[in-house]
Amino acid sequence: MTNPYSLADKTILVTGASSGIGRQVAIECANAGAKVVITARNAQRLQETYDSLVGEGHQMIIADLSNIEDIKSLVDACPALDGISQNAGIIKVILVKFISHDYLNEIMNTNTIGPIMLTQMLVRKKKLKANSSIVFTSSLSGVYCVHYGESMYAASKGAISGFAKGAALDLAAQGIRVNCVNPGIVQTQIFETAGVITDEDLQEKIKLFPLGRLGRPEDVAYAHVFFLSDAASWITGVNLQIDGGYTLI
């Protein structure tokens, strides 16, 4: 019996692989048997991810996906792919009245324009095999709900979820599937380093999740593996909440 959730014989590009969800996706893809091509800006932290991958034949490419020249060289360096997991993302908590054009450019470049252009170039350069799968880490924010000060982040994630549906339709003829996973609060460094949430806030937050805990990077990573695998071969254009029931209330 073959395991349909296996990624054996698949090569998967994972962006944002130097930390948090992206790092965990890279680790779980390798656990599931894939050869992974990991990319991120920070060489040292990307190396740490690389060192924690099981199996052989993985690749590491430094790139800043908010920079179009970096995207071009990443695409050129990529082997033929069976899947892409896109996780590079930043968050800025800023009230609407304090939004600046620079902030907006920064967040849209990293969260929306970079992932879209990477997708476009990989398709254009025929790096995606037939029956391949693209998965975006989107968010609850901007798709199912928002919080104070999150309007730019919500815009960037709402945009990527909208793009994913359009891309799912356009690329279906080539057998390429496109899906989004929409996590609630996952305990990763992005929240610690961005100072979005204090420890006390976290304890309060947990009470808002019916399943009684915050997300773990693994929760999101397993959903990536599911959508990347042949088990999901008739699923495309979906936004999957991974939120411990948060959006039920």
Next chain:
Amino acid sequence: MTIMENPFLLTNKTILVTGLDNEVGRTVAMHCANMGGRLVLVHHDEDVLDQLLAQVPNGNHERIVGNLYDIETLDDIVRNIPSVDGWSNNIMQSATILTKSISQKTMKTLEDVNVHIPVLLLQKLVKGKKLNNPSSVVLTSSVSGVYTVHFADSLNALVHGAINGFAKGAALDLARLGIRVNTLNMGVVECSDTFADSILSEEELNEKRNYFPLKRFGSPQDVANATAYFLSDASSWITGVHIPVDGGYTLL
């Protein structure tokens, strides 16, 4: 990676599967067993149970003969069900009826099969403490009434809309017991007998397949693959969702 660490496996899990008179339910049962699960199968026809169990890997599976379509007998059936780590419900019935032709009888039948039986089964399983902490309930439903409808589809939309709404409420109520509840919304899934009595030609069927962006109907295995993901520990932070398993149909 060792086998035990694979979060998609159902090893050490007991899974109740209902709705074995349709191929989706039978495929779910076989897939769960293939993924290492121990099955508890409930059906009124012993032959169906025997044939199914002959096709799956050995695993101390359990069969319970009982008619789930008879609401009066549900208490007795549930009493015989052991405690389980997951339940996949595939009891479903649909009808093509124009709104002007709806009768109370047809409406009652569809509501009983698609709503009352799954709802009461869940209630009795919870009341009887048959669902472990943690456990996962996966309800097979349809895109109809949740994402889309067709002509003469209003009763199907009614019952599927209802079960999807119920699933969200149940997901919230049962979260504190560690019980997750999710729904899979199928598009057209082609079973071996789906088009057996169809008046459509092969050309017309191909035209229909082309309505699906991925250019094919679904297979029972597509539904089984998603079901086992939601039953497994890989989805342990997901509850109250409904996702289309539809080849991109509802994108358009």
